Structure formats: C-alpha cells, structure tokens
Amino acid sequence: MTFIAKPKVAHPSLPRNALGFTRRDYEGALSTLCAGCGHDSITAAVVEASWGLDLEPQNMVKLSGIGCSSKTTAYFVSGGHGFNSVHGRMPSIAMGANAANRALTYIGVSGDGDTLSIGLGQFCHAIRRNLNMLYIIENNGVYGLTKGQFSASADVGTKAKKGETNLQPPIDPVLLAMTLGASFVARSFSGDKEQLVPLIQAGLRHRGFALIDVLSPCVTFNDHEGSTKSYAYTREHYEPAVHADFVPLEREIVANYQQGETMPLLMHDGSRIVLRKLDASYDPTDRVNAAAHIQERMKAGEYLTGLLHIEPSQNEFHEVNETPDVPLNSVSYEALCPGSKGLEKTLARYR
Amino acid sequence: MEPTDTSNPDYYHRVVDCQWACPAHTDVPEYIRLIAQGRFTEAYMVNRESNVFPGILGRVCDRPCEPACRRGRIEDQKPVAICRLKRVAADHRDEVADLLPKAPHVKNGRRIACVGAGCASLTVANDLMPLGYEVTIFEQFGEPGGLMRTNIPSFRLPHSVLNEEIAMITGMGVDLKLNTPVKSMRGLLTTGGFDAVFVGSGAPKGKELSLPGRAEAGANIHIGISWLESVAFGHIEKIGKRVLIIGVGNTAMDCCRTSLRLGADSVKVMARKPREFFKASAWELEDAEEESVAIIINRSPKSFVLENGRLTGMLFDKMEYQMDATGRITVERVAGEEFLPADDVILAIGQENAFPWVERDMGIEFDKWDVPVVDKATFESTRPGVFFGGDAAFGPKNIIWAVEHGHQAAISIHRHCHGESASERMPPGVNLQSRKMGMHEWSYSNDYTPVERRLMPHVSLKERFKNLNIEVELGFTAEQVEQEVQRCLNCDVQTVFSAKLCIECDACIDICPVDCLTITHNGEESDLRQRLTAPAKNLTQALYVSAGLPQTGRVMVKDEDLCVHCGLCAERCPTAAWDMQKSQLRWPHAGDQQPVTTQQAKIA
Helix, strand or coil, rough: CCCCCCCCCCCEEEEEEEECCHHHHHHHCCCCCCCCHHHHHHHHHHHHHHHHHCCCCCEEEEEECCHHHHHHHEEEEECCEECCCCCHHHHHHHHHHHHHCCCCCEEEEEEEEHHHCCCHHHHHHHHHHHEEEEEEEEEECCHHHHCCECCCCCCCCCCCCCEEEECCCCCCCHHHHHCCCEEEEEEECCCCCCHHHHHHHHHHHHCCCEEEEECCCCCCCCCCCCCCCCCHHHHHHEEEEEEEEECCCCCCCCCCCCCCCCCEEEEECCCEEEEEECCCCCCCCHHHHHHHHHHHHHHHCCCEEEEEEEEECCCCCHHHHHHCCCCCCCHHHHHHHCCCHHHHHHHCCCC | CCCCCCCCEEEEEEECCCHHHHHCCHHHHHHHHHHHCCCCCHHHHHHHHHHHHHHHHHHCCCCHHHHHHHHCCCCCCCCCCCCHHHHHHHHHHHCHHHHHHCCCCCCCCCCEEEECCHHHHHHHHHHHHCCCEEEEECCCCCCCCCCHCCCCCCCCCCCHHHHHHHHHHHCCEEEEEEECCCHHHHHHHHHCCCEEECCCCCCCECCCCCCCCCCCCCHHHEEEHHHHHEEEEEEEECCEEEEEEEEEEEEEEEEHHHHCCCCEEEEEEECCCCHCCCCCCCCHHHHHHHHHCCCCCCEEEEEEEECCCCCEEEEEEEEEECCCCCCEEEEEEEEEEEEEEEEEEEECEEEECCCCCCCCCCCEEEEECCCCCCCCCCCCCCCCEEECCCCHHHHCCHHHHHHHHHHHHHHHHHHHCCCCCCCCCCCCCEEEECCCECCCCECCCCCCCCCCCCCCEEECCCHHCCCCCCEECCCCHHHHHHHHHCCCCCCCCEEEECCHCCCCCCCCHCCCCCCCCCECCCCCCHHHHHHCCCCCHHHCEEECCCCCCCCCCEEEEEEECCCCCCCCCHHHHHCCCCEEEEEEEEECCCCCCCCCHHCCCHHH
16 A cells, blocks of 8 residues: 555546546545555556546446455545445445436445355345446455455465465355356456456446456465465466457447457447457357356366356346336436325235 | 666666756756755755856756756646756855865876866866866956856856855866966967866857948947956946847847846847747746847848948848748748847857967867867867867857866866876766665655746846846745755656566556556567557657566566656555665766776775
C-alpha cells in the first residue's frame, strides 16, 4: 500500500471516451491493499473496462461483502453508488437493489472466502435467479485479511506460507456456477489484462448473471514456492481456451480472424462478443462439453481460462418475474401503491 | 529494442532535462531541494561549482534549462523558475568565504595568460588557481567583467553582485592587469613567459548597417553594444526623446530599456520579421513591453533621413511574408514604405568576435570567415598551448556557454601543462544512491504539487525609471520560494528498475499517474512507442527498455517524457524491482582524476 495519493496530474494524450472522460475519471480512492496485490490489477481492469464502455459513473452500483477483495469497490468509479455489505451477503443487497432499479449497472466484487465459504448459499441463489449483474471473484486461495489461512478455493497439496499443506478439496466457482445454470462463466488472471478487460466488458453487457473468477495472487501470504496461486505458478499453469473480444454495438469488427477459429456471438443490446478459440475442440456454448473439458484440464493441473461458458438467450430475473420495465422510482405513486381498497382486494385473495 | 544501457552516464543525465540542457550541467534539482530546506549557502555552492556566477546568472542567464524543464511538458504547466531560484540562493546565502576554493601558497610553476576579464577567462582562473597555477588576466577596461559589465545594464544586474562574484575569483591571487589591452599575440607568446594562453576576449564588435545617410547622421546613430558600454562607464548619460532600436535580440532589449532611463519617452524596436523569428528571449521581450516599448514587426530599414544635416528619422520598407506549414518564410514582398521620426537610432543587429591583435603568422589558423579554427571539445587553436573560449571561440552565445568553455579550456590547459593530450579527457560519470528510508519513506519530497509558476515581482513602473541603477526585479518573496521549490519534479531521483526482481504484478503500471509504464512484448522502437499505455509521441525523450522479465519474457518499458518522479511505482512494487535512486552527475573539471577502482588498486 502507499500513503501518497495518486496525483491528479495526467498524461495529456490520454484518450477520452464518448462521454469525454479519461481512464483517470473512473478511478476511486487510494488503495490500502498490499503493494503488488492482484486485486489492484483487477481494479485497474474494471476502470479500463468501464471507461471503454462509456458507462456513466452515476449509473453504476458497486457492491461487496467482507475481505481484501471487498475493499476494492472503494478503489474504482468513485462517482458510482456503493454498498459494502456484511460478510457473504452481497448477493442479497444486489438482489434488492436490482429489483428496485433495473436500469443501473451492477458490479459485485467478492473474494473466495466471501463467496465460497460464508456466502456460498447467497452466491448460488443469485445464480439461480439469474440476477442481472457482473460478479467478480478475486480468488487468491487464502484469507489474506486474517493472515493467510487456507480458503475454500485452496487446491489440495498447496502449501501455506509457513509450510503446512492443504488437504481439503477446493470448491471451484466456475464448475459450481455451470452446475447451477449460470449463463456467463469466465475465468481469468489478474496479471493478464488483455484477457480480463474484454471479459469484464462482456460481463457488464451480458443480460443475466455473469461470473468472472479471477485468479488474483496474494502477494503477501500466497506468492511463495509451493503455492498453486502464486504469480509464477499461475503464469505457468494457466491455459487460455477461449479469448473473448468484446465489440460494442457502435464499433465494427475490424480485426481479421482466421475462419473456423472465431465465433461471433450477438448480445441482447446488439453488441457482439467475438470468441477466438485457442483450443479447437472446446465449445463454450455447450455446457456439458465445456464442463467436461474444464474438469479434464483441472485434473491435468491446468487453469483453463477465458470465456468458458456462455448462453446469451436466457431470461434474467426481471423477465422471469414480469416486473415493470422501468425502475420502481419512475413508476407512478398510484401504480406502486394500490391504496387501501386495492390492498383489501389483494389480501382477500389469500383468505 | 535492446535493453537500455543505464550504465552509460548519459542515460540518467538526459532524464534530468534541465541539467542536460545547461551547458555547464548545473545540478538544478539538488540546489532547488537545498533551497527548499532553507540551506541557501549549500545551494549557492552547488551552483558555483558548475556555473561559477550564481548571483549573476540568477538574474541574467539565458536559461536554456527552462524550456527543457519537464514541468513545462505537463498540461497547463510552465517550467520551474529555475533561474529565479538560483537568485534566491545567491540573495539569501551566508558568508561563503570559507567555502570557496583557495589557491595554494606554493605554486606549481606554470603561468597562464588570459585575454579579457570576462566570464570565460574568469572561469579559467577559477579552475586553475586552486591547482597552483599563476594566472594573469589582461583587461582593456578599468574594471573586470567583460560583457557582463559593459553590455548588461545595471538595472538588470547590480554592480555589487557582479563585483562580489568576480572578487571571489580574483581574490585567489589572480594577477589582474586592468587598462592593459593586449596589442599583439606575438608579444604575449614570445616575451610573456606563459605556458599557455587563453583568449576570452568576447565578441566586442557590433555589426554595422550601411544605409544611405549612415555617415552623415553618425552623431545620432549608435552601435548597440558600444553604446551600452559607454552608458555602463558613465560616458553617455542622455539620449533623445524619440529612439528607434534596429534589431530584436537581447541587446536590443537592453538598449530600449536603457534609453527609457536616459530620457527617451518614445522607444520603438524595429523588427524585420514577425515575432516568431525574434532572437530575444520571451521574458526579455515581456519586460521591455511592460515598460511601454513598442515592438514593431515587418519593417526593413531602408535609409536614414536627415534634415539640415541632422537625423530626423528613418525610412522603412513594409514587409509581407508568406509562410509554409512548418513556419518557414517562402515568399517575402515589399508592400510600401513608412517613415518614422527619431532623434536617435541604436543599431543592435548582432556582434562578432574580432582579432586584429592576433598576427596571422603565429600558427593560429583562421577560417574563411576570419574566425580562429578552434577544437569544439578541447578549445585549443591550431597552435598548441593557445586556447579560445566564450564568444571569442564560436561567436556570440551567452554567459553560461562561456562558463562551460572556460571549464573545458581549463581542463585542456591543465593537461597541456602536464604534457598530456588535451583530447584524451576524463569521461563523465553518474553515481546512483537509493532514496528509500523505510516503509513509505523517501528522502525527497515526492508528492506532486499542482501549483503554477510564481511571477517575479517588479519595482513599480513609477519608481524604476528614477535611476539607471534601480534593479527592476525584486526577487521572490519567502512565500513564493516556498511554492516554487515544490514545483520541481526531482527528475534526478531516478526510477531504477531491476528486471530480475519483477513478478509482473502490474502494480506500478496501474498506479503510475502519467501512464509512462508498460509491460509488453519487445519490438522496434517505432512500434513500441505506439503500443504503450499512453503513446510516446515525444521523440526527443528516451524509452527505457528492460531486459526480458523472468516469468513471461516480456519487457518493462518506461517513457521518460512525462514521469513526475512521484515514486509511486517504487512505493507499490512488492519486490523492490523499482527503486528511486538519486543520480549525481560527475562532470569533470580541471584537476579531477579518474577514480581508481579497487580492482586496479589491487593490481597496482
């Protein structure tokens, strides 16, 4: 961490987005995480992605629970709304906020502890409801804030900083989400922004629950030899399967991809994700095939990364529940409150 | 690109833009830090080591450092007022007598003659006296200082400052022969008994403008530098009401402002070309215009107009120019003429060096422009043991260049007197020292301060004309100094990278406020410059490229252009792959010797 705030001075040739903002305008408060923390890189990727999508900061909602990862929502888009909830309960808050105002962009940031231990139930149900949000897990395999105990995502055989070996099997958020029917499941690495930034952009534009599990090394408690989530180990064992380029509606595809390797997917708002398969046998739109492939690579000790599964056509929470098309704050008082007669009528239905 | 060789002293030296631009390589960031700490005396001494005349240069330097200052490249920011801060050190220092170099009582038996007591010769004496040389300076006027005294008016440079700094040198026991113009180089070389001769006689000949009426109206037409000289020595005390200055260089600025102090009330500076072609420094133009001097462009002198044998004015051609996209004049045209009345005209269209006293058969070669052939590095003429420096060597430049010529000539003279080749010179070196004090602690002020450049307070327009000697610039106030010193970016505190420690966590890249860092795969420079976090468009600024990084083999690239040296990369680096290290340039002066490495010492 640092005590010196990042000065406001900026590079004059910094590009501006459609709103006239530079990347710097999507930054947040000074990070108090350890120097070199993977989470800070993810924060930078969120900044870059939000800037690239021309998101209006005032229409963004940042939600988090407890843990190192959950502190990071303070470090990006200081102009957005934020809610730092209790441990593992971020999905409930997101649910409530999203139910009330569907017009905002929701980013939840959580960690492996917050999601896979105390918040596992909440996490599962947010997926089940297909809540329209981007859910980022900053996954480092340890409880950094309490000095590095193994978390529920620690691999069997990985070594803690002081030498003990983890014997309990990990919960893999990617496979879990696929089992629960998630429509957008990705894995990435904090040290690979070229992969991560377009994934975040696609996730933000995806209608429904988008999960990105980001391997984010804990530089203080889990970056040593014998760890399976260190920078060096991750770099050696991560295997990009599908590269996703996010192409906003307003931009044409100019990159020249070789035929057969690319697969453009149309999203609900007209923008596209161009999938570039690095592994020809892999089909991210086929849940069964994808899950089998991920497990196979996992057995071989590799982290398969990229946009691992996508189903663009699923109905999200609001569609399933036939809620109003607009945020509740723009529904008229008369429509929202049926009055005492209306209430009686409704109650009578249950008598 | 190949990994950057930071062991080459030039690499880190170039990052310190001001020091690189300064002909004498003054350690600017170091003296600004000392001023910030209130250590004015030390700041003065740091200056004196390289530029010899901090009090003088703090007022009248041509400031090549300021256009180069990195601060000026930051959006909406002007360069640090480097020159003005130098004056702060000179104004507020304590007694420095005990800190000055001293000449030894026992001399080394070598005698050096310097011609002209200007800044170049004085620098030679300054460097050679402490080494035991006996230096004799021959000066044509009754006071030393050369053009610093004769051509810079005292309202810009008070005599007290000039005298004090010259005395620091002559006080070492220089044999200063005043009112002794050298009439013959032959005499000096054959009967003087000198081991080496240094010619620092400046460029004392003002250029003439031969137009109709020049001779007839001679009494009211003056050559700028001679006129300033006469004013400086009190021979001229008055000028007519309406004055035209021909030429728009720094001498013209001094002439117009001096005229106002000698009784002129309408002074016009006549320029042949538009403003972007002016030779005068921007600040000198501003100061003149503040005093209501009119600067008139596109007027080419045609003739002097006389009535009854007396000058009444001048006739000018009205010029029109067409320029191309690069600002070069492609077409020029005369569009009519204009008469401007004048009582006096001052010609300030340039000056040259002149050597009527150097016999052409002494082995000192002159080129086709009748200028001595001088080696650009050693300042030696074609006759061994005869050296030229300052304006005498390569024509009119400025004080700070003359000082550096003096330093370099002193090295050559020292080597010459020891029977060593002047061309084999000690190379410069750079020392690096970490500024890390502990957790989040750096021994320099690394917080970026967004304040704007402070403006120099001036004596009011009412007061300043009362006397020729009233110094117009008042110097910064304490509050101004406090703010101005914080504007310096400490470019000498370098970002030093060790590739083998990097774990490629991206922390430095994410935190860099000016996007000057990138980790990417290597490529050609032109390609890399496009692929950086922010494209590196300023080709005059270097790219640092690391060796391949351990985990992926990519490289760390740093664009030096806009780095504000805040140290956040080093602060954020978990493995200390980045460190902030102060670079100190070792720019050799006379008498400096190559340090003997431990290895060499062992062999010996």
